[in-house]
Amino acid sequence: xxxxxxxxxxxxxxxxxxxxxxxxxxxxxxxxxxxxxxxxxxxxxxxxxxxxxxxxxxxxxxxxxxxxxxxxxxxxxxxxxxxxxxxxxxxxxxxxxxxxxxxxxxxxxxxxxxxxxxxxxxxxxxxxxxxxxxxxxxxxxxxxxxxxxxxxxxxxxxxxxxxxxxxxxxxxxxxxxxxxxxxxxxxxxxxxxxxxxxxxxxxxxxxxxxxxxx
Amino acid sequence: xxxxxxxxxxxxxxxxxxxxxxxxxxxxxxxxxxxxxxxxxxxxxxxxxxxxxxxxxxxxxxxxxxxxxxxxxxxxxxxxxxxxxxxxxxxxxxxxxxxxxxxxxxxxxxxxxxxxxxxxxxxxxxxxxxxxxxxxxxxxxxxxxxxxxxxxxxxxxxxxxxxxxxxxxxxxxxxxxxxxxxxxxxxxxxxxxxxxxxxxxxxxxxxxxxxxxxxxxxxxxxxxxxxxxxxxxxxxxxxxxxxxxxxxxxxxxxxxxxxxxxxxxxxxxxxxxxxxxxxxxxxxxxxxxxxxxxxxxxxxxxxxxxxxxxxxxxxxxxxxxxxxxxxxxxxxxxxxxxxxxxxxxxxxxxxxxxxxxxxxxxxxxxxxxxxxxxxxxxxxxxxxxxxxxxxxxxxxxxxxxxxxxxxxxxxxxxxxxxxxxxxxxxxxxxxxxxxxxxxxxxxxxxxxxxxxxxxxxxxxxxxxxxxxxxxxxxxxxxxxxxxxxxxxxxxxxxxxxxxxxxxxxxxxxxxxxxxxxxxxxxxxxxxxxxxxxxxxxxxxxxxxxxxxxxxxxxxxxxxxxxxxxxxxxxxxxxxxxxxxxxxxxxxxxxxxxxxxxxxxxxxxxxxxxxxxxxxxxxxxxxxxxxxxxxxxxxxxxxxxxxxxxxxxxxxxxxxxxxxxxxxxxxxxxxxxxxxxxxxxxxxxxxxxxxxxxxxxxxxxxxx
Numbered sequence: 013x014x015x016x017x018x019x020x021x022x023x024x025x026x027x028x029x030x031x032x033x034x035x036x037x038x039x040x041x042x043x044x045x046x047x048x049x050x051x052x053x054x055x056x057x058x059x060x061x062x063x064x065x066x067x068x069x070x071x072x073x074x075x076x077x078x079x080x081x082x083x084x085x086x087x088x089x090x091x092x093x094x095x096x097x098x099x100x101x102x103x104x105x106x107x108x109x110x111x112x113x114x115x116x117x118x119x120x121x122x123x124x125x126x127x128x129x130x131x132x133x134x135x136x137x138x139x140x141x142x143x144x145x146x147x148x149x150x151x152x153x154x155x156x157x158x159x160x161x162x163x164x165x166x167x168x169x170x171x172x173x174x175x176x177x178x179x180x181x182x183x184x185x186x187x188x189x190x191x192x193x194x195x196x197x198x199x200x201x202x203x204x205x206x207x208x209x210x211x212x213x214x215x216x217x218x219x220x221x222x223x224x225x226x
Numbered sequence: 227x228x229x230x231x232x233x234x235x236x237x238x239x240x241x242x243x244x245x246x247x248x249x250x251x252x253x254x255x256x257x258x259x260x261x262x263x264x265x266x267x268x269x270x271x272x273x274x275x276x277x278x279x280x281x282x283x284x285x286x287x288x289x290x291x292x293x294x295x296x297x298x299x300x301x302x303x304x305x306x307x308x309x310x311x312x313x314x315x316x317x318x319x320x321x322x323x324x325x326x327x328x329x330x331x332x333x334x335x336x337x338x339x340x341x342x343x344x345x346x347x348x349x350x351x352x353x354x355x356x357x358x359x360x361x362x363x364x365x366x367x368x369x370x371x372x373x374x375x376x377x378x379x380x381x382x383x384x385x386x387x388x389x390x391x392x393x394x395x396x397x398x399x400x401x402x403x404x405x406x407x408x409x410x411x412x413x414x415x416x417x418x419x420x421x422x423x424x425x426x427x428x429x430x431x432x433x434x435x436x437x438x439x440x441x442x443x444x445x446x447x448x449x450x451x452x453x454x455x456x457x458x459x460x461x462x463x464x465x466x467x468x469x470x471x472x473x474x475x476x477x478x479x480x481x482x483x484x485x486x487x488x489x490x491x492x493x494x495x496x497x498x499x500x501x502x503x504x505x506x507x508x509x510x511x512x513x514x515x516x517x518x519x520x521x522x523x524x525x526x527x528x529x530x531x532x533x534x535x536x537x538x539x540x541x542x543x544x545x546x547x548x549x550x551x552x553x554x555x556x557x558x559x560x561x562x563x564x565x566x567x568x569x570x571x572x573x574x575x576x577x578x579x580x581x582x583x584x585x586x587x588x589x590x591x592x593x594x595x596x597x598x599x600x601x602x603x604x605x606x607x608x609x610x611x612x613x614x615x616x617x618x619x620x621x622x623x624x625x626x627x628x629x630x631x632x633x634x635x636x637x638x639x640x641x642x643x644x645x646x647x648x649x650x651x652x653x654x655x656x657x658x659x660x661x662x663x664x665x666x667x668x669x670x671x672x673x674x675x676x677x678x679x680x681x682x683x684x685x686x687x688x689x690x691x692x693x694x695x696x697x698x699x700x701x702x703x704x705x706x707x708x709x710x711x712x713x714x715x716x717x718x719x720x721x722x723x724x725x726x727x728x729x730x731x732x733x734x735x736x737x738x739x740x741x742x743x744x745x746x747x748x749x750x751x752x753x754x755x756x757x758x759x760x761x762x763x764x765x766x767x768x769x770x771x772x773x774x775x776x777x778x779x780x781x782x783x784x785x786x787x788x789x790x791x792x793x794x795x796x797x798x799x800x801x802x803x804x805x806x807x808x809x810x811x812x813x814x815x816x817x818x819x820x821x822x823x824x825x826x827x828x829x830x831x832x833x834x835x836x837x838x839x840x841x842x843x844x845x846x847x848x849x850x851x852x853x854x855x856x857x858x859x860x861x862x863x864x865x866x867x868x869x870x871x872x873x874x875x876x877x878x879x880x881x882x883x884x885x886x887x888x889x890x891x892x893x894x895x896x897x898x899x900x901x902x903x904x905x906x907x908x909x910x911x912x913x914x915x916x917x918x919x920x921x922x923x924x925x926x927x928x929x
Contacts, residue, residue, distance in 0.1 A: 222298035
């Protein structure tokens with residue numbers, strides 16, 4: 013029976029090894045993208061000012077996530093001055109106490125990729141006013157939220173519900189002259205939230221360039 | 227000298243004058259596509275309808291988009307300018323040729339479009355009052371992308387003379403060829419079943435689709451996830467596709483779009499479909515078709531497969547210690563002891579090899595069954611065999627028979643039961659093989675705990691990978707005995723055979739009877755008390771067959787065989803009740819707050835409560851162990867209560883598509899699965915498959 017005991021010890025060791033490996037496998041399993049009107053997935057990221065922020069930091073505040081890529085013509089359309097559409101949205105949000113986070117998920121070497129210095133330079137040169145610019149060159153945050161295009165907007169309520177997922181406005185084009193006359197879904201959703209109403213258009217089809225993931 | 231100076235001045239002046247022109251030309255040349263308007267005619271008559279087309283010739287590597295661009299991008303447009311001589315309504319709708327998939331980021335972003343060249347035909351109805359000439363001035367407005375995207379516009383124009391029709395043969399041929407690529411109405415019927423995940427798009431076609439055809443659905447809108455694979459099933463009456471809905475994916479009256487059919491040796495074909503809701507047509511969901519990989523990244527490389535197989539091997543080794551396998555192994559161990567005692571190393575080796583063969587054959591069979599289930603349903607979970615009542619009834623009887631045999635009431639061939647020195651020969655080999663089969667059959671449900679994650683990963687792989695991983699598990703399981711029988715001298719460490727072996731063997735009958743009792747409770751959940759009654763009657767018939775068959779004699783043997791057949795057949799037939807919860811609602815432990823559903827989780831999380839979800843099934847042994855040793859203990863229940871944890875139960879005893887989907891989403895092949903959402907948490911932590919009180923209490927108190 014010595015053999016059996018020896019095997020037991022050996023197997024117990026192997027069991028631990030398997031449990032660890034299985035744990036690692038589980039941990040690496042990608043989570044499915046969120047659905048609107050669900051809890052927004054928690055995230056942690058590093059901003060262009062070097063700060064580490066998490067979604068929980070903004071509990072009690074409305075959060076807007078804006079995927080961006082300064083080389084993309086659809087992003088250029090909304091940052092074009094005039095009419096400075098995106099900058100105005102960001103400034104209005106800041107005035108309302110809304111946390112606007114621009115996210116750059118372009119991988120290194122891809123269009124729109126930015127390190128902290130370039131991201132800050134872009135904010136300055138475009139006259140943009142996001143509360144934070146998150147650097148997501150690994151694409152983890154983008155894939156967690158299922159960001160497909162630049163721009164792509166997500167709105168999270170103060171209690172962490174994801175209430176908007178989609179385009180910035182109703183006219184899918186790269187022409188700045190189309191901004192006027194388009195329905196701005198972000199403005200509409202934020203107005204709904206402010207009035208205490210459910211967001212009337214919670215999901216739209218985001219339009220733009222594909223996010224330049226790795 | 228002066229002449230030279232003048233010439234220089236002229237050249238300079240010329241440079242400044244010409245420079246803007248040159249610059250303009252450069253900007254036109256840097257477009258990534260050449261846009262042209264072409265016509266099937268040089269001249270047209272007032273009132274007639276002819277085809278013109280926008281032709282885009284793209285630089286290599288660049289692409290433009292279909293009418294639905296997919297996740298990103300924009301379809302091209304042709305916009306009439308004011309200088310055109312025709313009104314807007316003279317031009318009909320653009321015809322969209324069959325697009326191809328443009329996988330931008332594997333598994334994340336999928337676009338639909340064209341590369342190289344695309345010709346979009348439009349019908350032109352020449353105004354009845356047209357005079358002089360027909361002048362079409364327009365802007366081709368398109369987004370063209372490589373890795374980056376560029377919106378381009380190009381002025382295009384076309385002048386057609388009025389008068390007797392004169393064909394433009396090359397252009398007409400080109401336009402005709404591209405109109406032939408526009409999807410035609412589907413010659414069969416289509417239906418969408420969106421009640422379960424994934425949705426099933428059933429395509430009924432008389433005579434079926436061509437052999438080996440790959441079918442892909444391209445929606446006009448965004449009801450489905452564009453990058454998701456569309457698992458395909460085929461049958462004599464057509465085919466069906468599994469569609470993953472988009473996050474907000476909802477279908478109105480019907481799902482509309484096109485299907486692209488790529489058959490070997492044929493041009494790709496496109497069909498327009500409009501699928502209203504309904505059950506899948508018969509003959510469209512028979513067999514899985516292994517789709518050609520959409521994304522190379524989706525397949526497991528050799529390295530991935532090797533590491534999975536390695537993990538499976540270790541898991542197989544550990545399987546030997548699982549409570550359900552131990553009694554069977556005891557038989558094996560006793561056989562080894564006897565063989566070792568006989569002193570013939572050759573016998574011992576043969577024994578080890580036959581045992582290994584038995585285990586491997588069984589695991590190969592299990593892999594094939596799992597593949598068959600996957601083909602039939604598109605998704606397989608471990609332990610599915612315990613969701614099938616007749617199988618459970620037969621397993622009860624097998625356990626009972628094994629118990630009888632261990633007790634010595636039943637003889638399965640002389641040499642197995644005879645634990646003396648005569649283990650050699652055919653009987654010994656067959657016995658060793660049979661032991662291997664039995665160990666695998668009984669052990670298979672226990673595979674889950676250690677290999678759930680690994681099997682979850684391999685379950686979506688091509689068939690050879692699945693078989694390889696299962697064989698690795700089997701080899702791991704057989705390995706200790708193989709080593710024992712081959713390493714010289716090792717067997718001497720085994721204890722000497724003696725009367726203790728018979729006693730031990732009989733003692734191991736009781737775990738078998740307990741296993742049978744547990745399976746009976748599973749059966750009760752699956753098929754109700756009636757099936758349990760029939761199974762017990764079957765056990766009695768089994769006992770009768772053993773009793774009456776003990777003595778020789780043709781009549782007695784005959785009666786024994788009849789009783790034996792009845793013992794297995796009747797319970798199996800009786801247990802085969804219609805699907806559904808014959809046993810009523812699933813058994814909910816007292817500490818469970820509610821049945822699991824994604825909405826329930828969200829609601830509880832919104833209340834700010836922590837949530838624990840127990841994905842369980844009555845046939846899952848490790849689930850019961852966890853329940854007994856951890857979840858139902860006073861310590862854990864008190865900890866849950868103190869922290870106001872909502873305990874949800876997802877009962878997978880019966881097949882449940884929502885639960886199957888959640889398991890798949892989390893990359894698991896079966897139950898158990900435990901999810902822990904801390905208060906205010908948004909994404910759950912997946913707990914190990916074997917729980918401890920310390921682990922759970924630590925989480926609850928920590929969270």
